[in-house]
Amino acid sequence: MIIVYDSLTGQGKKFASKLGYKAVNIKDYQRDDDPVVFLVTRSFNFGEIPTTTYEFLKTFHKRVIGTAVSGNRNWGTNFGKAGEVIEKEFGIPLVTKFEMGGFDSDIKVTKNFLETFS
Ligand SMILES: Cc1cc2nc3c(=O)[nH]c(=O)nc-3n(C[C@H](O)[C@H](O)[C@H](O)COP(=O)(O)O)c2cc1C
Structure with missing residues (x-):
């Protein structure tokens, strides 16, 4: 399991670092890295997927x-x-939306989800 994060201002990176697995910047993830990926990403411009995330997901x-x-x-309704x-x-489940570096409850929900895969 590896956490891949797409984070511009650092909130997603902070969240990723709390999950208890190796975390890498989306730009550094390589094809021969761990193939079980949990993605931490962000929303911008009325709920759009960042281009970096979109390109990553295409591959x-x-x-x-x-x-x-x-x-x-x-x-508002475009939150996360x-x-x-x-x-x-892409048919990938959304586990949680979070603000700032994530509240304890967001981390807990995510860790519980990750445990079912490890
Ligand atoms: C131009 C701009 C557009 C944004 N659009 C949204 C949005 O549509 N929905 C949302 O929930 N947050 C939006 N945000 C807030 C960011 O997603 C939020 O700051 C996020 O925590 C950034 O994550 P990061 O620190 O990992 O880069 C926007 C922020 C900016 C600067």
């Missing part, structure tokens, strides 16, 4: 067991919406 979506998506509730778009487009 590796079959390796991704789930996502956690950072966002901000100020974006990229997670829903990824779920629909």
Whole structure:
């Protein structure tokens, strides 16, 4: 299991570091790295998937067991919406949406999900 994060301002990276598995920047993930991937990504511009995440998923979506998506509730119905778009487009379950570096409850839900794969 490896955590891959797409994080611009560091919130997703912080969240990824709390999960208890090796975590790598999405730009550094290689084909011969661990093939069981949990993706931490973000939402921008009304729920869009960042290009970095989209390109990664085009290549590796079959390796991704789930996502956690950072966002901000100020974006209303678009809060963390990229997670829903990824779920629909790639069939990858959205485990949680989180703000800031994630609350304890977000970390707990995610860790519980990851344990079912390890
Ligand atoms: C231009 C811009 C657009 C954003 N759009 C959304 C959005 O549509 N939905 C959302 O939940 N958050 C949105 N956000 C908030 C970011 O997703 C949030 O700050 C997130 O925590 C960033 O994650 P990172 O620190 O890992 O880069 C937006 C932020 C910016 C600067």
